[in-house]
Amino acid sequence: MSKSWADEQTARIAAEIKAQRGKRSGKWLADRTAELGHGVSRTTISELETGKRKxxxxxxxxxLALALEVPPLQLLFPRLPDGPVEPWPGAQMPTYEAIQWVSGHRAPFYLESGHLAWKEAAPGPLGQTWTWLKINNSIEDASILVEEAARHAQHLQNFPGGEITPQEIEDAAAAYELACFRLEDLASIRRDLEARIQRDEQSDG
Known part of the structure; x- marks a missing residue:
């Protein structure tokens, strides 16, 4: 079972390489990988796509993923979003679950009954990284809100007298202050997380 499972992984990757390559030649792909710093020969590519290489x-x-301009997971699990895949021997699941496992979002475990179940990934470097990325994305969104609120407040202040009510200006200023508070709160959370990650790295060292 293990051998056929391993062969299936390679066959799936090879099929997606060929699909992503499209009408471009194997030589083009080989040349492109060489340009990117790690050449994969045309012979290797051909043997993968024909099934000779296992x-x-x-x-x-x-x-190869970089050369084809797709994420590596696209080559590994191409049947998105929910096509069947076997990420380890005997484990059939929708592709999105396999991707969640490989990317560290969720962790599989087996119940006493033998059935597969899922839990949120345990805390650790990868889990902390995902948390950091989420906070960082939120900070970027909050920064945009601050800029938009500032522009709106300035725009209202530049209107001729009588056209904008004091309440509108007050509301715009309050929105700006709220956006700034949210941004600083997120930045503080990120600093705390980075300090915790640094402490963990030092303790592991």
């Missing part, structure tokens, strides 16, 4: 190295997966 394995793909991590380095090959990453550089």
């Amino acid at each position: 394995s793909v190295t991590v380095a090959e997966l990453l550089i």
Whole structure:
């Protein structure tokens, strides 16, 4: 079972490489990987796509994905969003669940009954990284809100007298202050998380 499962992984990746390559030649793909710093030969690409080669190295997966301008997970699990996939022997699941596992969003475990279940990924470097990214994205969104609120408040202040009520100006100023508070709150959360990550790294060292 393990061998056929391993062969299936390579076959799936190879099929997606061929699909993503499209009408571009194997030579083009080989040349492009060389340009990117780690050449995958035209022979290797051909042997993968024809099934002669039964394995793909991590380095090959990453550089081929970069050359084809797709995420590595697109080559690994191409049947998005919910096509069936077997990420480890005997585990059939929708593709999106496999991607959640590989990316560290969720962790699989087996119940006493033998059934597969899922839980949120345990805290650790990868989990902390996802939290940091979420906070960082929120900070970017909050920064945009601050800029928009500031422009709106300034726009209202520049209107000729009588056209804008004092309440409208007050509301715009309040919206700006609220956006600034949200931004600073998120920045504080990020600083705390970064300090915690640094402490964890030092304790592991």
